[in-house]
Amino acid sequence: MMRKQIWRLVPVALMLFLLSGCLGEENLTALDPKGPAAQWIYDNMLLSIAVMTFVSIVVFVIFFLVIFKFRRKDGDEELPKQVHGNTAMEITWTVIPIILLIILFIPTVTGTFDFHVNADPSEHEDAVYIKVTGHQYWWQFDYEEGFTAGQEVYIPAGEDVVFELNAEDVIHSFWVPALGGKIDNIPGVTNALTLNADEPGVYKGKCAELCGPSHALMDFKVIALERDEYDAWVEDMLAVEQEATAANAEAGYEAFQENACISCHAIGGQGMATGPALTNFGDRQTLAGVYDIDDDELLKEWIRDPQSLKQGNNMPAHPDISDEDLDAIVEYLRSLQVRGADQEY
Template identity: 75%
Template sequence: MFRKHMWRFLPMTLLLFVLTGCLGKENLTALDPKGPAAKWIYDNMILSLVIMTFVSVVVFVIFFMILVKFRRKDGDDALPKQVHGNMAMEITWTVIPVILLIILFIPTVSGTFKFHVNAVPEEHEGSVYIDVTGHQYWWQFDYVGEGFTAGQEVYIPVGEKVVFELNAEDVIHSFWVPALGGKIDTIPGVTNALWLQAEKPGVYQGKCAELCGPSHALMDFKVIALERDEYDAWVADMQGVEAEQTAVNAEAGYDVFQDKGCISCHAVGGEGLGTGPALSNFGDRKTLAGVHDIDDDEKLAAWIRDPQSLKQGAKMPPPEKEISNDEMDALIEYLRSLQVRGADKPY
């Protein structure tokens, strides 16, 4: 009965298969490369697909030719002629796969060396080096030469090789920006490295690609590529956050931030500890906890009061003291004031 009606499910199955490509987030695809490393991966993927298609077509053509030519005919019960091999054919079907493997081998190996982190000069003027640390479940970005830390969103200059040195604090994570390059694991006690380059300004979605706990699927981040002058302006503003912070220290929200213990985990400018994401540019961020709408005050309040409700397994604890509604409004206002860019700044 099922086989009789199985064909009815085929159109829906094909539709679901096609629509799976629409479920990803913006720029979370390796099929639209925006950097040289991602383009190399894409080109090799297409080359592999072409070779695989060629082999499949040849095999199926030969298969059906043999199926038709040597099919059993009515009244023919004789035992087919027995053969014990054909040297020419055996050499042919051995050499062809070797040739195809060599075609795949050459660009793969050459690209591996080309896109290895050692391809970037250590002392190249203007190069950006960023230390990345994976946490459950957020990303920490330490700008080595610039002397500041960012969280969840990493800014890079367009058209330049940016070197990422990657570690993990707790478990194995995997750093992946599919539109810009391949993924690489972040492992506790081990430093891995790669470089990425964005060809155009834009916001590129990144994810953790290694199962790291119950909120693995929510461990997102963004790479924001800016023109060099805009990037330099952003760096200067980030370096000047400590001085600018005195302007908001008198706000009621800052007192709540101090009194409820937030400062014990989150650094703002030159104050606080860095066990949690730095919040110096929290008001500039595009997402809350890497995945939620940061403009939703109710969700932000829920995140502060009970992080587990939005990100199961997150190591952020609830506030040390209860926060009233008025205090929460002041705290949210303070957090949104933590900006290094204004309406007149394109970055």
């Protein structure tokens, strides 16, 4: 009785397994390529599936043919003639796999060299060049123009962007599934990756290397803009970097300094860079890379006790900060906008 009940659960388990593929985050998939590198990966996946399907069909056809044609029949009293060694067949089943491996080998190697490039900036004069540093558990993006962004990286759509990949602490892995493959960020080692977004949009990225207890929350976003919008964004970031940042939410700015936030978070060129730069915090879509940025209470909880939301991160807690200062800091952070609230992604 128990065995029958267990077997009844098999179709349900199979259905849940198949539907689990529908539960992934939007735009966090390699099956909907939005760039040349991702398209190359997708095409190679299809090629591999085609080769495996061909091999599987041939093997199963031969298997069932042998099973039915040469099975023992009623009245058979002697074993069939035993044949050992068939040079033609041995050559055939050796040559065919070699041909199939060559079919997979050529596009894999050529594509690898095309998209995994040298990190020397002088070799990429016509491309946007961005340095990426992985931290526990956030991403730092340094632009050639001389400013820094955190958690969200802006790029021009339709153009090659070279990411120079490093890590500050442990091994991380930079991965934007819709745009390309993953490359490790290794302390003391510089890797590089070329990505190109076919069209403007927001592309989700993740760390693909187990880097600690909050590895699953180490997300980021790639925001691709039209070239004129991207140039305007760069100019706005540079303008903020060059001017003193105390124009809006003055009380919040003072609280930000008094509570030592400025000692870790650079804003407009001021402050340290041991934590994510907050110059355009008000433009961001997420808090800490994963949470709702519009939730003030969540933002306050993050400032008071970041470990409760992202275990193992290096941001110190501020349990004694007053409610008045906390409200002022939140207001100040909301005011840090470069693109403006009326501009949509």
